[in-house]
Each structure stands twice: as structure tokens, then as C-alpha cells.
Amino acid sequence: MSDSLIHSSINAGVLTLTITRPEALNALNAAVISELAEAIENAQTQPDIQVIILTGSGEKAFVAGADIKEFANFNAKQGKQLAQHGQDHLFNRIERSTKPVIAAINGFALGGGLELALACHVRIASENARMGLPEVSLGAIPGYGGTQRLPQVVGKGKAFEIILTAGMVNAADGLACGLVNQVVPLESLAEAADNMARKMMKNSPRALQTAIQAVLAGYEEGINGFEAEISCFGASFETEDFKEGTRAFIEKRKPQFPGK
Ligand code: DAK
Secondary structure (H helix, E strand, O other): OOOOOEEEEEEOOEEEEEEOOHHHOOOEOHHHHHHHHHHHHHHHOOOOOOEEEEEEOOOOEEEOOEOHHHHOOOOHHHHHHHHHHHHHHHHHHHHOOOOOEEEEEOOEEEOHHHHHHHHOOEEEEEOOOEEEOHHHHHOOOOOOOHHHHHHHHHOHHHHHHHHHHOOOEEHHHHHHOOOOOEEEOHHHHHHHHHHHHHHHHOOOHHHHHHHHHHHHHOOOOOOOHHHHHHHHHHHHOOOHHHHHHHHHHHOOOOOOOOOO
């Protein structure tokens, strides 16, 4: 039996990565971060994977945060190093994935767990989901991109409320403020995430990759998002996917995108 903390399964183009550390409510320790980063990286070059779903094991938690027991005795230098390493190797890598990443939030998504979901492109929550950034209650602040990505997703005012109160947002409130894209009963979560993945997969893989790149460009310092879009748009015309997509439309058939 494998000791892996990340269980992976591929079903017709969809890779599901399940964080499996149920005894700690799937909390992110160094091993989880490292294995997850590796799995995301490997998925980028695997042609049989088109969309990635990220979820947690069990029915209680997606991820209950960074592992508090692991970082409790850190000093400033160690904290900074861990934040830098985590952001570079996992959180930014997920956000910049060339394949869409969907978070299927099956319960608590707290601290680093919500930050992980925020790094994904889309979030689907089960009705029992409870989400928040409780770091200030521990005397810290979010360190895996939460202070930046949460305002991008819900707006500055709501982000301040969530971060400064350290409170938990339930699924319905999360839907109302745009924190999650969809809410479904827990037993339908995997199916809902799979349905979303399959809708994405009907489209050109190359265009999905470029669209992610163009959206993210607008959040990068020193980059004009509109100019980045124009450049990405222009480049699309040279792709085999574009040729196939337009040809299929004219020939009134479904496109068979080569993904190039
Ligand atoms: N870390 C480690 N263990 C955790 C954990 C966590 N975040 N969350 C839960 N567990 C463990 C519990 O200790 C318990 O283990 P045992 O005592 O049985 O050994 C087990 O999971 C079950 O949890 P509970 O018994 O507490 O379960 P309940 O249903 O009673 O409560 C809960 C569920 C989610 C409300 C509660 O477990 C809870 O409040 N958990 C902590 C939530 C939280 O504060 N999460 C951390 C947020 S801060 C950093 C970068 C980022 C961060 C930190 C550093 N650097 C770069 C340095 C981010 C920090 C955070 O994520």
C-alpha cells in the first residue's frame, strides 16, 4: 500500500487529486505541499490529463489549514522561507497551471486550505463547507497568497471582513459573495466538479491555457492586461486548435482539437 498523502485518479481526461490526511483534517504539512506540487507539475506534461480537480479526503474537511503543529515554533526567517517556498512551488503553480484546476471543497477550507482553493481557477463547495482565513486568531496573517487572492475574488471590503474577523463563511454566504462558483449537496460534489470539468474539456485545450494566461496577466505587476490579451488573442490565430475550431464550425461538426 502506498503511503502517499495525495491520492490521484484519472478518469477520461480528468485528474482528481485527493489530499489524504484525514487524522489532521487534511492539514497542509511540508510533505502534502511537496507531493501536491509534484502532482500538479507532472500533470502539466501528461497529454491524457485535460482538467484537474483538487479535493480533500472524507466528509469533513477540504483542508483545515496549514499544519499548526508544524509551524508553531518557527521564527521570522523560517516563516518567510516557508511562505516563499509554498507560494512558488504550489500555490502559484496551481494558479498558473496550463490546465484548469477546480477546487471541490468538501467541508472546512480554512487558512492555507482556503488559500489553496483560491489558487484554483474555479471553486465548487458542498453545502457543509465552512471557509475562512483564521490566521489573525493565531497571531499571524495569511501567508499563502490569501491577502492578495481573496480581495481579487470577493472584493476588498468582503476580504477585509473575512480576514479581520477570522470568522467562517458558510456555503450559501460563500456563493452570495462570489467566493465559490457553485454549491451542491456533499454527495453530488464529485459529480458537479466532473460536470464542470467536462464542459471545459469541450473547448480547445490550447485556448483554455491561453485564456488562463490572459486573465492572470491583469493581476501581474507591470503588465497591462489588455495588451497581454491582444497579444494572446493574436497568437491564437496561429494554433492548430484555432484552425480546427473554425473549420469544424464551417463544416457543421464537432471539433477534434489537437491541443496545439
Ligand atoms: N493543523 C494541524 N492539525 C489540525 C489542524 C491544522 N490546521 N486542523 C485540525 N487539526 C487536527 C486536530 O488537531 C485534531 O487532531 P487530534 O487532536 O485528534 O490529534 C484533528 O485534526 C481533528 O480536529 P478537531 O478535533 O479540532 O475537529 P473539530 O471538528 O472539533 O474542529 C476545526 C474542526 C476545523 C474547526 C478545528 O480542527 C480547527 O479549528 N482547526 C484549526 C483551523 C485553523 O486555525 N487552521 C489554520 C489556519 S492558519 C505559513 C503559511 C501559511 C500559514 C501558516 C504559515 N508559513 C509560510 C509559515 C497558514 C496558516 C493557517 O492555515
